[in-house]
Amino acid sequence: MKIVGIIAEFNPFHNGHKYLISKAKEVCNADAAVIVCSGNYVQRGMPAIINKTSRCEMAMLNGADLVIELPVVYSTASAELFATASIALLDSLNCIDYLCFGCETDSIDLLNTVAEILINEPKEYKDLLTLNLKTGISFPKARAKALDEYFKKYNLDYSLNINSNNYAKYPSDITSNSNLDINTFINQPNNILGIEYIKALMRFNSKINPVPLKRLGAGYHSLDTGTKLASATGIRTAMANKDNISGLLPDNCLNIIKNHTTIEYNDFSTVLGSKLLSMDTLDHIEGINQDLSNRIANNKYNFTDIETFIPMLQSKNYTYSAISRALLHIILDIKTDDIKEFVNNNYAMILGFTKKSGVLSEISKSTKIPLVSKFATFYKEADSNQRKMLDINLKADNLYRMIYMNKTSEILPTEFQRQIIIK
Incomplete structure (x- = not known):
């Protein structure tokens, strides 16, 4: 049996996701698709708009054969940790042949080369990164700028060969390509995740073969809903505005969404406000250093809701998503030690x-x-490690459940009551 793995959030499941699963099976000649999916909280640092069980059902109605939940400490982590934990989980299954993922640029050679540079960190690249960080810009921007400068300084524009599925032996086979813009490439959201997936595969010396697929339709952040392949961002915005989303999702997903009230980040505002007033220190929380902790402390008495609080904390050092994740970690009490302890997943929670x-x-x-x-x-x-991870997830899911029921007066099952979906 050939099995393709896909890492996803399905927030919500849309036509692009249906295409990805179908195309992944086709390209890889796979008999089954195994999905590692975020649970009730997602990597952008916010609650999923629809609960994990319903999103799992959407995926299974549209080609997914097995859906496994990514623990919350990693589903809400940085791109690197999100990718590392997801790959660790897929790799531990010991039977996944391919990893298929959507990218703005589907050149496996380019993705492999950038991934290997970021893993090995040649001295010349590291020096450029250090110089850029000293200017005070955020790490993602500093990294993108350093890569762009590194490629240009050493005339390392990479040949875009989309047919190879082997890891590039950096820096061999590098040729001139004057049209290549590494800065743009490294700043595109799906490319970023693709690179992180490949880095993780390399670190684990995994036998899983990475297969990028060209992303079609609207861009990741696009709000355009005039195409059937609208982005999840555009669909969420349309849903928040009560706009018609017919045609943007498979019909079977639309029926599920119509029966659910969506959850928004601001629904958690009272919880965060209470935490901010009661916590004396925050630097033990994952994603919060002393500087960000001070910024939060200096602004907490101006807090009214989450969506207006995040911009108060933004600076050239901190992206919106990084702050959003940090605040969610306060809400869920996810500590840096938790992240370090569980990176090698030792169970697979089936949805x-x-x-x-x-x-x-x-x-x-x-x-x-x-x-x-x-x-x-x-x-x-x-065991004790598994129990600790389960407890963190259980606490997070209970909070999601409580807020949903408070908002809707509908009952959601607890984790102890939840039944897995079997089709």
């Missing part, structure tokens, strides 16, 4: 699977980590 694919049976023969289909049973049997 749903298809019987006919046989993929769960295949994985059960190859993996050494627990495949969890019943939360309550595994919770009793878990």
